[in-house]
Amino acid sequence: xxxxxxxxxxxxxxxxxxxxxxxxxxxxxxxxxxxxxxxxxxxxxxxxxxxxxxxxxxxxxxxxxxxxxxxxxxxxxxxxxxxxxxxxxxxxxxxxxxxxxxxxxxxxxxxxxxxxxxxxxxxxxxxxxxxxxxxxxxxxxxxxxxxxxxxxxxxxxxxxxxxxxxxxxxxxxxxxxxxxxxxxxxx
Numbered sequence: 001x002x003x004x005x006x007x008x009x010x011x012x013x014x015x016x017x018x019x020x021x022x023x024x025x026x027x028x029x030x031x032x033x034x035x036x037x038x039x040x041x042x043x044x045x046x047x048x049x050x051x052x053x054x055x056x057x058x059x060x061x062x063x064x065x066x067x068x069x070x071x072x073x074x075x076x077x078x079x080x081x082x083x084x085x086x087x088x089x090x091x092x093x094x095x096x097x098x099x100x101x102x103x104x105x106x107x108x109x110x111x112x113x114x115x116x117x118x119x120x121x122x123x124x125x126x127x128x129x130x131x132x133x134x135x136x137x138x139x140x141x142x143x144x145x146x147x148x149x150x151x152x153x154x155x156x157x158x159x160x161x162x163x164x165x166x167x168x169x170x171x172x173x174x175x176x177x178x179x180x181x182x183x184x185x186x187x
Contacts, residue, residue, distance in 0.1 A: 069160060076104045076160050083110045083131045090136040091116035100126050100165035100173055103158045108132075111154030113166065115174045125171035130154055139169075 080102075088097060093116050100113030113126040128139040130150040139147050166173040172181035 072104075073160055076110075076162060080110070080162055086131055086134060086136050087114060087116070087129065090138070098174060099163050101161075101167050102163040102165065103154075104160040104162060105153060105157040106159050107153065107157070109150070109153060110162065111151075111158075112163065113169065113173065125177070126166065126169050126173040128154075128169060 084097065088094070091097070091114075098115040100115075102110065102112030104110050110131045112129060114129050115126050116124055124140060128147075128151055130137045130153075132150070137147065137150050139151065141147075171177040
């Protein structure tokens with residue numbers, strides 16, 4: 001029977017000793033033998049394997065991001081006083097600034113909302129800002145098209161929270177505005 005074995009198994013189309021046709025034991029009821037894997041079975045196994053691999057990669061990426069966030073958080077907190085000075089200088093304002101939500105992105109930008117004085121010395125209401133390096137960029141200073149890339153990066157990547165606060169723009173988001181504005185809720 002040595003000629004029946006091929007690479008440690010049975011040649012295709014031949015049965016082992018004690019087996020009938022189709023790989024079933026002789027005398028065993030039909031349907032109890034080993035079934036051949038179809039193309040659909042193999043595709044299913046590959047699909048499940050791909051899902052498991054993608055889950056492992058995603059989980060590793062999330063874990064890496066969480067570890068990196070905890071490493072970078074002290075650097076962002078250390079940089080925040082300097083960013084406040086850059087904003088105060090840019091707004092030509094000595095008195096304390098009122099901030100809404102402020103956060104850092106993966107790229108190192110500090111973004112958020114600030115209530116500062118405009119050129120007529122009145123409060124402008126909460127205005128979006130982005131600080132990239134030493135340069136503060138405000139929505140009121142630029143056209144919508146030139147500010148959009150900064151704000152898109154800020155809104156799509158809020159990584160490390162610096163300050164809690166409102167994301168709403170305008171006067172109603174300020175401390176003074178919250179006392180004067182009325183919120184209307186529809187039925």
